[in-house]
Amino acid sequence: MTSTKGASIPIQSVPNLRDIGGYSTRDGATVRFGRFYRSTHLSKISVDDAPRLADLGLATVFDLRTESERDAAPDSLPASVREVALDVLADKAYRSVPAQMQAVLSDPSIAQSMLGDNRALDYFLSSYRDFVTLPSAVASYRTLFTELAARATLPALVHCTTGKDRTGWAAASLLLLLGVDEDDVFHDYLLTNTQLLPAFESVFDRFAEAGGDPELLKQVVGVRLDYLKAALDHMRENFGSIEGYFADGLGIDAAGRESIRTHLLEG
Template sequence: MTSIPGASIPILSVPNLRDIGGYRTRDGASIRFGRYYRSTDLSKITVDDAPRLADLGLVTVFDLRTHSEREAAPDRVPPSAREVPLDVLADKALRSVPAQMQSVMSDPSVAVSMLGDNRAIEYFLGSYRDFVTLPSAIASYRTLFTDLAARDTLPALVHCTTGKDRTGWATASLLLLLGVDEDDVFDEYLLTNTQLLPAFESVFDKFTAAGGDPELLKQVLGVRPEYLHAALAEMRASFGSIEGYFADGLGIGAEGQQAIRDHLLQG
């Protein structure tokens, strides 16, 4: 097991898989390794890779995808794990980007019509604000963090489709609650660009060969600091602080917040 915070766990059919253990908090504690993992969906895991994922000893897999995403690509969950489906975007009026991701990645004309002229950036900025205040997002993250405050939930893995946006907010808000410095939270968030984008090399090559601009795909398949900044600004405007978001937004008070810290921190 790695002892480097944010190090990739090399299971090729589950890219963007990493453990958040090892990050230090402002009061000198550190996050336990082997307790909370994040990744892409588990639909493509191979027969050879499945035992390696099972070796993580997962108890719970939180799936933040939409119903249609789950139907199109069902998870292959380790036998030890309970799967918890949480549709973060159920109440979002425009969910066409996740639903049409395959078309966006394979057809530059679709990508341009849907996401050109900075519409991709605007879409994700809006989505990150929605992660904080959209009713289905509040309900989903409430369940996620309430479960993390309970016993016998860990080790847990949290994922969406590419493990970067819905999962990114789940992880960033958790790290902030645990007391990790915001600079480290952004560093962890931006690791997706080095750990996920290489897995899409063939997609970028085909998109470029078909006349597409790879920078447009990066806006969709990668992460940008301004996306997370948008969620944090919405969180502070609506709830004042990360503790306020958990208490007043998610309904998880001081006792539940402390339980999460107790389960994930050491030292």
């Protein structure tokens, strides 16, 4: 059992897989290890890594991808795992970045036309605000957190494609609800840059060889504090606090919020 907060789970075919446990709360409790994980999609698990994933003992996997993303790369899971598909971006008019991620990563002309001239930054700032108030996002995160209030849901894992944006908001809002300090929430969020970006080095190299700017891709594959701050600012503007977001934004009542804390905190 690991003892490092935000610890990476070393499964090579699932980069950015980590346990959100180990963070302390303002009340002196600690987020439990082995209860809730976050990762990239689970479609490329190798034969050697499949038993390691099974060893996590997952009961539930929450897949936050679009239908087209799921169809293109369906998860490969142990038979005992229940998968819950939650399309966070179903109501977003402009969804082409996640839907065309492979094309963006491989073709500099597509990447430039879609993301150049600060369009990447604008897209992600808009998306992170959408995570808070877009109807399909509200419905998806409501289902996720309602499920986490039920003990039988755990251990659970949440993922999208690269496990950083839709998944990043799920993890960040959960940690804030649990009472984790915002600095630690940002720490967990930024771990993507150290745990995921190295897995894309060959992609960056090929992109550069094709005439593209790898820094443009890093805006897409990595994370920036500005992204998460946009969601937090939008949350506070609309709901005042994390408690208000869960109560009024997602409709998770006080008993449900307390159940989540009971299941995921110790001490």
